[in-house]
Structure formats: structure tokens, C-alpha cells
Amino acid sequence: MAEPARADEPLLKTPLHGEHVALGARMVPFAGYDMPVQYPTGILTEHNWTREHAGLFDVSHMGQAFLVAEDKSHETVAKAFEALIPADVLNLKPNQQRYSQLLADDGGILDDLMVTRVGAPGHEGWLYLVVNASMKDADYAHIQARLPAGVTLNRKDNLALMALQGPSAAAVMAEKAPEAAELAFMMSADVQIDGIWCHISRSGYTGEDGYEISCHDKDSAALWRSLLAHPEVKPIGLGARDSLRLEAGLCLYGHDIDTTTSPIEAGLIWSIQKRRREEGGFPGAERVQREIKDGAGRVRVGLKPEGRAPAREGSVIVTPDGREVGVVTSGGFGPTVNGPVAMGYVARDVSAIGTDVHLMVRGKPIPAKIAAMPFAPHRYKR
Structure with a gap:
């Protein structure tokens, strides 16, 4: 999970950096930030705690804007953003959130993101965006350069973001803000927690039920401590965040999706609503529509290696007779699965679930099968 920082740039710190250090976290460089990879109990314990109780993650390195x-018109702002992403923004309900991708002109993915139609009174014609930490400056520049007159991008670097994930998350949040329990999946609300303004959405990156919670950075430490005071809540680092999202079959930008992959190759057709598939009108629409109609030449698949040895990113995927057909983009040990899991891209003709392949690990072929994702069942609030 660690990404090297550029030598000429000091690492940035989230507003919760001091909290992590005080809790004994092991800090590593990630996306230009000094971030907690694990706390003293370790990644395995943190992963299992999130699956069984509630884990609290600092994701303040993400970009919020x-x-x-x-003109305060939702139609105006929706059409402006639909010119950049393939999701249906026009038909978002107030406080509804969607997952989508910023696309290049050739249909490659510049970044993936969350977009919410703001429902607070007086904020008609506002969209709330959450983008990846490593891409936020490039994303903001890309969006800004392509907005029509009358639509403005306002980045909010004074906001913190944390995620409370796991089967106990709803009960914990209900004690703090009763309306949180009533939120449906991918819906949001502005609430008060201990007198602190928070924007919460019922969403996350673990496959579990849970919430993402935005607040002003000056309030973040008090909110973090308040949530951790609950016996069901423990802090979780980047290591378990990665193993949780891998078991959930969720993409990590720069690994499982990037400018060389299209949403169709990546298995993200579900994030492109019917109107946009038919009408197009977004960058790369010609490629996306062609791949929907004819199929993509390669597709993202789940992989279950035999034995206990994990196949890491970059491992070449070959057929049993030695034909190279793809590459692993994420891989590791899945604690919930109790075995190694991976995902990657393979040629369409070997993508059927149950197909035998070999993963080249340190020059040795490891037998594996193409597997359905998610590896651990999603438990979102439906």
C-alpha cells in the first residue's frame, strides 16, 4: 500500500496525524501523505474487527470539492459534469450519491470518484465530489479546464474525512445521530454529532455497511475520539483497508483501473446508467458503447490461487499450456476468505468463472481459477 513520496516534497499530514501517532500507528508514505498503515494490534486483527464490529479509518487525504x-440549477451543474463522466447525474435525487469515473477522450479512466447531489436548503445546483488523494490536483485541473461559464469548482482543503465501517457502524452512528440509521445505501445527510456539523453518506470501501463522515478539520480530532470511545469501534489503517477492499472486489485507482482501462474492461458497466449508455455525450463514449455492444478484448476478473502463496500485482497470468493471457493488478491474503485472493485482467476467451490459469510467482507457475467477485459477500444496507 505504501507509495514512495517524491524526494523534493515533504509528506503532507491529515488533521488526524497526531491522533495516529498517539495511538502507536506505524506511519508510511501514501499518495504524498504520512498515513497509518497499521496500529499495534496488526493488520489481520484490524481486518477481522471491521468485518465483525466497526472500524474507523482516516481518509482525509482524499480530495473533497x-x-x-x-444559476442554482441542478440541471446546469449536472449537464456540466455529465460532459466529463458517464454516470447519470441529471436524475440524482437530492442527497443521493453515485460512483463514477473521470474519462479521457479515448475512454481510459483518469480517476474514479463519488458524486452527490447536495440536498441542503440553499445549496440547489451544488454537487459534492470525493476524488482520490493521489489524483486530486490533476482531477481538479482537468475539471476546472472543462467547465462551462457559470459553473465553478470549489475545492475544500479544510475538510477532514473519516469512514466508519462494519456491522456495528449503524448502531454506533444511531447513538450519535439518530437519523443516520434511517439512511439508505448511497444516500447522505447533514447531521450534528456532539454539536459538530457532519456530512455523512451511507457508503464505503470495505464491502460492509457503514458511513463516510466529512467535517471541518478543526473538529476532526474531537469527532475521531468520540467515535473511538465506543467499545465497538477501533482504528484501522491502510493495510486492512486494502485487504478489505480486495475481498470486496473493489478497484484501487492506479492499480486495477487507470488510463489504459475502460469502465467496461473493468467490469464497471453497472456504474453507467441506461440513459448514458444509449445517449453517450461523455469522453470516450464511442469506445464504451462499442465495448458494451461487442464486448471488451480483456476483462477484470477475480482469481483464487491454490495453496497459501499470494500472487502480487504484476504477476503474469498464463494458461496451463503457457500462453500469456493477462496480469494480476491486486493480490494478497484474504483473512475472511482464509486464503490468497487476487484480481487482474485476462483475455475474454479465458474469463469464464472456473477457468484454470497459472499465476507466475517468482518464476514459478501457481495454479489458480478465475473466480466470482466479491470474495466476501457485500453487506451494504439495502
């Missing part, structure tokens, strides 16, 4: 239409 608003798109604002001067």
Missing part, C-alpha cells in the same frame, strides 16, 4: 452552478 463542490461544483456550483451560479
Whole structure:
């Protein structure tokens, strides 16, 4: 999970950096930030705690911003953003959230993101965006350069973001803000927790039920401590965040998706609503529509290696007779699965579930099968 920082740039710190250090976290460089990879109990314990109780993650390194239409029209801001992403933004309900991708002109993925139609009174014509930490400056520049007159991008670097994930998350949040328990999956609300303004959404990156919680950075330490005071909640680092999302079959930008992959190759057709599939009108629409109609030449698949040895990113995927057909993009040990799991891209003709392949690990072929994802069942609030 660690990504090397550029030598000429000091590591940034989230507003919760001091909290992690005080809790004994092992800090590593990630996306230009000094981030906790694990706490003293270790990644395995943190992973299992999140699956069984509730884990609290600092994701304040992510980028938060608003798109604002001067005429306060949702239609204006939605159409402006639909020119950049393939999701249906126009038909978002107030407080509804969607997952989508910023696409290049050739249909490659510049980043993936979450977009929410703001429902707070007086904020008609606002969209709330959450983008990846490693890409946020490039994303903001890309969006800004392509906005029409009358629509403005406002980045919010004074906001913190944390995620409370796991089967106990709803009960914990209900004690703090009763309306949280009533939220449906991918819906959001503005609430008060201990007198602190928070924007919460019922979403996350673990496959579990849970919430992402935005607040002002000056309030973040108090909110973090308040949530950790609950006996069901423990802090979770980047290591378990990665193993949880891998078991959930969720993409990590720069690994499982990037400018060389399209949403169709990546198995993200579900994030492109019917109207947009038919009408197009977004970058790379010609490629996306062609791949929907004819199929992509390669596809993202789950992989279950035999034995206990994990296959890491970059491992070449070959057929049993030695034909090279793809590459692993994420891999590791799945604690919930109690074995190694991976995902990667393979040629379409070997992508059927149950197909035998070999993963080349340190020059040795490891037998594996193409497997259905997620590896651990999603438990979102439906």
C-alpha cells in the first residue's frame, strides 16, 4: 500500500496525524501523505474487527470539492459534469450519491470518484465530489479546464474525512445521530454529532455497511475520539483497508483501473446508467458503447490461487499450456476468505468463472481459477 513520496516534497499530514501517532500507528508514505498503515494490534486483527464490529479509518487525504452552478440549477451543474463522466447525474435525487469515473477522450479512466447531489436548503445546483488523494490536483485541473461559464469548482482543503465501517457502524452512528440509521445505501445527510456539523453518506470501501463522515478539520480530532470511545469501534489503517477492499472486489485507482482501462474492461458497466449508455455525450463514449455492444478484448476478473502463496500485482497470468493471457493488478491474503485472493485482467476467451490459469510467482507457475467477485459477500444496507 505504501507509495514512495517524491524526494523534493515533504509528506503532507491529515488533521488526524497526531491522533495516529498517539495511538502507536506505524506511519508510511501514501499518495504524498504520512498515513497509518497499521496500529499495534496488526493488520489481520484490524481486518477481522471491521468485518465483525466497526472500524474507523482516516481518509482525509482524499480530495473533497463542490461544483456550483451560479444559476442554482441542478440541471446546469449536472449537464456540466455529465460532459466529463458517464454516470447519470441529471436524475440524482437530492442527497443521493453515485460512483463514477473521470474519462479521457479515448475512454481510459483518469480517476474514479463519488458524486452527490447536495440536498441542503440553499445549496440547489451544488454537487459534492470525493476524488482520490493521489489524483486530486490533476482531477481538479482537468475539471476546472472543462467547465462551462457559470459553473465553478470549489475545492475544500479544510475538510477532514473519516469512514466508519462494519456491522456495528449503524448502531454506533444511531447513538450519535439518530437519523443516520434511517439512511439508505448511497444516500447522505447533514447531521450534528456532539454539536459538530457532519456530512455523512451511507457508503464505503470495505464491502460492509457503514458511513463516510466529512467535517471541518478543526473538529476532526474531537469527532475521531468520540467515535473511538465506543467499545465497538477501533482504528484501522491502510493495510486492512486494502485487504478489505480486495475481498470486496473493489478497484484501487492506479492499480486495477487507470488510463489504459475502460469502465467496461473493468467490469464497471453497472456504474453507467441506461440513459448514458444509449445517449453517450461523455469522453470516450464511442469506445464504451462499442465495448458494451461487442464486448471488451480483456476483462477484470477475480482469481483464487491454490495453496497459501499470494500472487502480487504484476504477476503474469498464463494458461496451463503457457500462453500469456493477462496480469494480476491486486493480490494478497484474504483473512475472511482464509486464503490468497487476487484480481487482474485476462483475455475474454479465458474469463469464464472456473477457468484454470497459472499465476507466475517468482518464476514459478501457481495454479489458480478465475473466480466470482466479491470474495466476501457485500453487506451494504439495502
